[in-house]
Amino acid sequence: MFLQQFVTGISVGGIYALLATGYSLIYSLLDFSNWAHGEFAMVGAYVAIVFSTMLNVPFVPAALAGIIGGAAISFLCERFAYRRIRKNGSPNMFLMIAAMGLSTVFQQAANLIFSGQYRSYPFKLPISTVHVANAYIGVLDLLSLVITAVILIGLVYMINKTQFGLNVRAIACNAPAAKVLGVKVDKSIASVFLLAGGLAGVAGILYGMKYNVFPTMGNVGLKAFISSVIGGLGSVPGAIVGALLLGVLETLVSGYISSSLRDFFSFALLIVLLLVKPSGLFGVEVQDKA
DSSP states (O other): OHHHHHHHHHHHHHHHHHHHHHHHHHHHHHSSOOTTHHHHHHHHHHHHHIIIIISOOOHHHHHHHHHHHHHHHHHHHIIIIIHHHHHTTOOHHHHHHHHHHHHHHHHHHHHHHHTTOOBOOOOOOOOOEEEETTEEEEHHHHHHHHHHHHHHHHHHHHHHHSHHHHHHHHHHHOHHHHHHTTOOHHHHHHHHHHHHHHHHHHHHHHHHHHSOBOGGGGGGHHHHHHHHHHHOTTOHHHHHHHHHHHHHHHHHHHHHTOGGGHHHHHHHHHHHHHHHOTTTTTTOOOSOOO
8 A cells, every 4th residue: 555655656746846847947047936837737738638639639749749838838938028027127026926927827718718627638548557566556657657757867967967957057056157158048048948848748748647637737836836945946856856755745645644634734844844944955045146
């Protein structure tokens, strides 16, 4: 029983991690929490729904279209909303307000277009289980776990071992100095939004496969935000660890106590951590850059 709950928790935590890493990357560059990020996952999930159910496209190409959709909407928000606010010299609070507005707009648009109905993907993956050490683990959970593990390992490698990652880390450290050294700051920020949106698209599709696709599913982004705070805002490894911890905690609480108390324990963990270690488990300082 414990093994089954643990694997399910890691699987759910992996979905949170795909979103949480996007939160952390954007926060590390712009010092604001992108509240519309969960809606990028929702948009990606609905794009995949449109391609797979309405246009009868096979599920894998439809999923790729969903990932591209999440990346595209994230890029467009940065290009036509957040960048203009930054260029106007407005405080970061304006970015957060704009993100909240975009979140509401995307949710209401999905409600109008899709009538708020719960929808599911027509993929042919058998809803079965694998028997491991007296535990029955869902094939869908294992598939989600493998996909998220591969993507997150690739992301960590990209951030730490590539020129793109070096540019991102330089901007996060000191954007004006990075610009003087030849780093194209605006291009790098746009690339991060593109990457974060693609990760959100994957998360939205996996979440839709596990549950359903619906207009307010972007609210899962709140759990991803909690994960990034637990791990340490601005830290990609911290976001991954925080997401996995939160996923396991929620699953164990649901399995052994009550599913109605899942959110209570999640927010209680967040409050305790903020009181004991406000910078998060990985110790990233939460303060405005000079």
